[in-house]
Amino acid sequence: MKIKIQPTLQRLERSTCNFLAVETVKRELKAAGFRELRQEEEWSIQGAGKYFMVKNGSAIFAFVKGSAKPGEEEFRIISAHSDSPCFKVKPNAEIYGDGGVVSLNVEKYGGGILYTWFDRPLSMSGRVMLATSDPFHPETRLFDLERGVATIPHLAIHFNRDVNEGNPLSVQKDMKPVIGFFSNERIEQVKSRGGFVRLMVAERLGIEPEEILDYEIVLYPFEKPSVCGVNGEFFQSARIDDLSMVFAGLDALLATCDTTTPATRVLAVFDNEETGSGTKQGAASPVLRDLLERINKGSREDFLRAIARSFMISADNAHAWHPNYNEKYDPTNHPVIGGGPVIKINANCKYMTDAEGASVFRSLCRKAGVPCQTFVNHSDVAGGSTLGNILTSQLDLRGVDMGNAIWAMHSARETAGTADQFAAIKVFTTFFS
Numbered sequence: 001m002k003i004k005i006q007p008t009l010q011r012l013e014r015s016t017c018n019f020l021a022v023e024t025v026k027r028e029l030k031a032a033g034f035r036e037l038r039q040e041e042e043w044s045i046q047g048a049g050k051y052f053m054v055k056n057g058s059a060i061f062a063f064v065k066g067s068a069k070p071g072e073e074e075f076r077i078i079s080a081h082s083d084s085p086c087f088k089v090k091p092n093a094e095i096y097g098d099g100g101v102v103s104l105n106v107e108k109y110g111g112g113i114l115y116t117w118f119d120r121p122l123s124m125s126g127r128v129m130l131a132t133s134d135p136f137h138p139e140t141r142l143f144d145l146e147r148g149v150a151t152i153p154h155l156a157i158h159f160n161r162d163v164n165e166g167n168p169l170s171v172q173k174d175m176k177p178v179i180g181f182f183s184n185e186r187i188e189q190v191k192s193r194g195g196f197v198r199l200m201v202a203e204r205l206g207i208e209p210e211e212i213l214d215y216e217i218v219l220y221p222f223e224k225p226s227v228c229g230v231n232g233e234f235f236q237s238a239r240i241d242d243l244s245m246v247f248a249g250l251d252a253l254l255a256t257c258d259t260t261t262p263a264t265r266v267l268a269v270f271d272n273e274e275t276g277s278g279t280k281q282g283a284a285s286p287v288l289r290d291l292l293e294r295i296n297k298g299s300r301e302d303f304l305r306a307i308a309r310s311f312m313i314s315a316d317n318a319h320a321w322h323p324n325y326n327e328k329y330d331p332t333n334h335p336v337i338g339g340g341p342v343i344k345i346n347a348n349c350k351y352m353t354d355a356e357g358a359s360v361f362r363s364l365c366r367k368a369g370v371p372c373q374t375f376v377n378h379s380d381v382a383g384g385s386t387l388g389n390i391l392t393s394q395l396d397l398r399g400v401d402m403g404n405a406i407w408a409m410h411s412a413r414e415t416a417g418t419a420d421q422f423a424a425i426k427v428f429t430t431f432f433s
Helices: 004-016 019-032 184-191 195-207 240-256 289-293 300-309 355-368 387-391 418-432
Strands: 035-037 052-053 059-064 076-082 088-096 102-110 122-130 137-146 179-181 212-219 226-228 234-237 264-270 311-315 342-345 371-374 398-402 406-409 414-417
Touching: 004 019, 004 195, 004 234, 004 240, 004 311, 019 059, 019 122, 019 137, 019 240, 019 264, 059 240, 059 289, 076 240, 076 289, 076 418, 088 195, 122 195, 137 195, 195 212, 234 240, 234 300, 234 418, 240 311, 240 414, 240 418, 264 289, 289 300, 311 355, 311 387, 311 418, 342 355, 355 398, 355 406, 355 418, 371 418, 387 398, 414 418
Parallel strands: 035 052, 076 264, 076 311, 311 398, 342 371
Antiparallel strands: 052 059, 059 264, 088 102, 088 212, 102 179, 122 137, 122 212, 226 234, 234 414, 342 398, 406 414
């Protein structure tokens, strides 16, 4: 049977920034009958009800209320994150050069592979804030230009003959996107309206640039996700890390949301994992704990008992064995693309995985009929961390850190396994069933 990866690719194409990723998830939840809750309002949660809450427009938490009473409740949680490494457009971004060339002043967000951003069409998406009669509640408008409006041109090899021997890059100097060249008259005209960035966004939204109070705008590669490999084994896109796990969790929740289970099922999509999770919408905040407390209507004792019964799958992509760099990988624990979901283990507790959590996940994979792999760092290579151990500083949860194996993590275009995406959906669906 041919695997249909197109729905995942379409979601990736729509989700060009964290805000639009959340909007993609929100749209599908609403279509499935989930009702939105707001933090500032009183919640009335019904048994077997389907709900979601958005935080900052860039994090989203969906749940299906279980049938168990507060004193017998447990939570089954899949966590992932909406953000990916990129470039953010600074305020007063325009830089004017010779010949009317206009570049943008940008800041690196997260730990991207810089040189993968050269010489490709780039577009912009994000949110702008507009004034209202209440200064404490500006209006939010999301946008996506959906066309190539910039490029970061590389220096020709003739000016740097050693470029292939190593090429240190400065974000401030080397990574400025060029948006075009204009006459002096046009430049002065646009400056008087707030600059080219505000003008482009305003034209897209059908507003005046002067209405924009502030913005959060990112650059993204304007290239469609696609399938590759002789037999369609791979799919490629920007933002696979970690939106592929977000969408696998979403598929599992949607597949099971109309069935009743004792456990409350939760999909928690945080923001700002790539910068340490230390924001109000990040995993280091109390946002998930507060949500779970509001779901559990019992006493504090009931809540603590529910947390003790609960289990979390922290879903963030893993590093696939690379055929050109075998020496970078652990000799006996290097997952491959196509080999199924990956349990991530670290002796120094960079991940939340322990033997118990790994055993639970292996059992879920067996029940789902999918293979399972293990990733451990090469002992001489330092590794990163992810959501799991950050969340355990807020919640006393059992759990596992896992993800699907991908190549070129944090590149402008990553590669993942088609079959692995469906294996993750199957095991997540088993977890929620």
